[in-house]
Amino acid sequence: MKSKLIFPLILSIFIMNVNAQNHTIMKEIKKQTAGRDQLGDFAPKFAELNDDVLFGQVWSRQAELSPKLRSLITVTALVSAGITDTSLKYHLETAKKNGITRAEMAEALTHIAFYAGWPKGWGAFRLAKEVYVENNCDPVNAKAGIFGLGEPNEKYKDYFIGKCYLKSMVSPDKTNTLNVSNVTFEPACRNNWHRHTTEQILMVTAGEGWYQEWGKPAQLLQEGDVVTIPIGVKHWHGATTDEWFSHLSIMDTAKDKTQWLEPVNDSDYRNLSK
Numbered sequence: 647m648k649s650k651l652i653f654p655l656i657l658s659i660f661i662m663n664v665n666a667q668n669h670t671i672m673k674e675i676k677k678q679t680a681g682r683d684q685l686g687d688f689a690p691k692f693a694e695l696n697d698d699v700l701f702g703q704v705w706s707r708q709a710e711l712s713p714k715l716r717s718l719i720t721v722t723a724l725v726s727a728g729i730t731d732t733s734l735k736y737h738l739e740t741a742k743k744n745g746i747t748r749a750e751m752a753e754a755l756t757h758i759a760f761y762a763g764w765p766k767g768w769g770a771f772r773l774a775k776e777v778y779v780e781n782n783c784d785p786v787n788a789k790a791g792i793f794g795l796g797e798p799n800e801k802y803k804d805y806f807i808g809k810c811y812l813k814s815m816v817s818p819d820k821t822n823t824l825n826v827s828n829v830t831f832e833p834a835c836r837n838n839w840h841r842h843t844t845e846q847i848l849m850v851t852a853g854e855g856w857y858q859e860w861g862k863p864a865q866l867l868q869e870g871d872v873v874t875i876p877i878g879v880k881h882w883h884g885a886t887t888d889e890w891f892s893h894l895s896i897m898d899t900a901k902d903k904t905q906w907l908e909p910v911n912d913s914d915y916r917n918l919s920k
Contacts, residue, residue: 717741718754721770725755726762730769738777748778749888793828793851793892805906808835808885815894823900830892831855836884838909844901846875848883848893855891856918857883858910864918867893882910886918 682693717740724734751774759767796813809832816826850871857873858864860880885891
């Protein structure tokens with residue numbers, strides 16, 4: 647296994663993607679012009695504070711509070727204040743972009759309604775339904791990690807329960823037999839039991855998932871976890887019931903012949919607990 651060669655490459659790709667993502671987010675924040683566009687002539691100071699301070703400085707403090715949490719707090723504040731106009735819709739859209747899924751938003755608004763008032767909850771749900779018009783899995787904005795979602799894994803779909811996506815990072819060629827792919831599972835998606843004729847390394851890049859070897863308890867995997875799967879060991883891996891899950895798969899394809907086996911027992915999977 648050429649793992650010593652591949653880890654520096656993966657780390658470099660990861661750092662480049664992080665820097666690119668942070669640059670994009672900062673660029674989007676600095677480009678905020680809603681205040682000046684709508685109130686620049688009438689209230690220039692307010693417009694300046696809105697665009698340059700609120701969005702340019704406060705929202706950019708990601709080290710102190712993630713964009714996802716800022717979105718959740720902002721939506722909570724607006725709904726609690728009874729604001730259900732375009733401001734709330736904008737922040738619902740931002741929340742979606744920042745990784746809050748349809749299921750999470752529905753649960754959050756239900757929770758808020760008990761404290762802020764039932765009519766306010768109803769008003770917020772009307773806009774939320776417009777924003778979260780896609781299905782519950784919302785793959786376009788899935789938390790697929792820094793490497794992105796990739797394409798539907800059609801080639802191996804018969805060996806998965808639920809939808810899986812694949813993004814190739816390093817492809818084998820004449821001089822390299824290693825294959826590195828970022829695999830993303832929608833909530834509750836998992837592959838069948840299977841085994842490999844070569845060692846496989848999993849590096850979790852986002853979300854939460856399960857890894858289990860035959861005859862052993864399932865292990866909960868989270869971002870940053872690494873699993874080395876020995877040759878010939880029967881195993882499966884996939885997402886938890888309510889979280890997206892992404893991992894890098896690193897294998898020497900020249901030595902591998904994957905043997906796909908039976909699906910994971912649905913009852914056993916549903917009984918797994920965090």
